[in-house]
Amino acid sequence: MKSFRLKSVLVVLFLATVFVSCSNDDDVKTTNPTTKVALVTEVKGPATGKVNEELSYDVTFIVDNACGEFDKISEVTIGGVKGLQVEAKYPSEVCTQQVPDPKKTVYKFKSTTKGTFEIKFKKSETEFVTAKVVIE
Numbered sequence: 001m002k003s004f005r006l007k008s009v010l011v012v013l014f015l016a017t018v019f020v021s022c023s024n025d026d027d028v029k030t031t032n033p034t035t036k037v038a039l040v041t042e043v044k045g046p047a048t049g050k051v052n053e054e055l056s057y058d059v060t061f062i063v064d065n066a067c068g069e070f071d072k073i074s075e076v077t078i079g080g081v082k083g084l085q086v087e088a089k090y091p092s093e094v095c096t097q098q099v100p101d102p103k104k105t106v107y108k109f110k111s112t113t114k115g116t117f118e119i120k121f122k123k124s125e126t127e128f129v130t131a132k133v134v135i136e
Contacts, residue, residue, distance in 0.1 A: 031092040035071055038063050038088040040121035041102060043131040050136055051114060057107045057131060059121060061086045066097035070105045076122050083120030083128045111135045 038061040045057030063069075071089040075082060086105065109119060114135050120128035 033089040033091050035087050035089050036064065036068075037076075037122065038068065038070075038086045038103070040086055040123055040129050043107075043119060043121055043129050045107075045109075045119075045131055046133065048134045048136065049109075049111070052110065052112060054108050054110045055133065057109060057119060059086060059105050059107050060102050061088070061105070063088045063100045063103055064090065065095045066100045067091055067095035068100060068103070070103060073105070073107060078122065078126060078128065081120070081128070083122060085122040109133065 040059055040061045042060040043057055044060075046055050049055045059073075061070075068088040068090050071087045073084050073086055076085040077083070084107070088103070107119070107121075109117075111117060116132060116134050119131045119133065121130075123129045
C-alpha cells in the first residue's frame with residue numbers, strides 16, 4: 001500500500017512539474033515597424049516621353065540607419081508647392097548596422113496629356129529635387 005501511495009505522489013509531482021514548466025515564453029512577438037520620411041538626393045530618368053507611355057525614374061534616398069528599407073511614395077506640400085516624398089520603414093528592434101548606404105527605388109510616371117511636367121521629390125524640409133519631362 002505504501003508503494004502505491006508513493007508512486008501516486010511521484011506521478012502527481014511529475015505531472016505538476018510538466019504543466020508548470022510549459023509556458024508561453026516561446027511565443028514570437030510581432031512588432032510594428034516605424035515609418036519615417038527619407039530625404040531624396042537624386043532623381044534620374046528620361047527627359048522626354050509620349051502620351052500614355054510609362055516612364056521610369058530612379059530615385060536615390062538616404063535612410064537613418066542601415067536597417068531602413070523603402071516603404072512607399074506619398075504626396076507632400078512644402079510652402080504651397082506639391083511634390084512627392086519617400087517613406088522608409090525601420091524595424092522596432094535596435095539596429096546594429098549603423099552606416100547606411102544610399103537606397104534606390106523606381107518611380108513610374110505616366111501622362112494622358114501633352115506638356116512639360118516637373119517630378120518633385122522632397123530633398124529637405126524646405127526644398128525639392130526636380131526632374132523635368134516633356135510629353136509629346
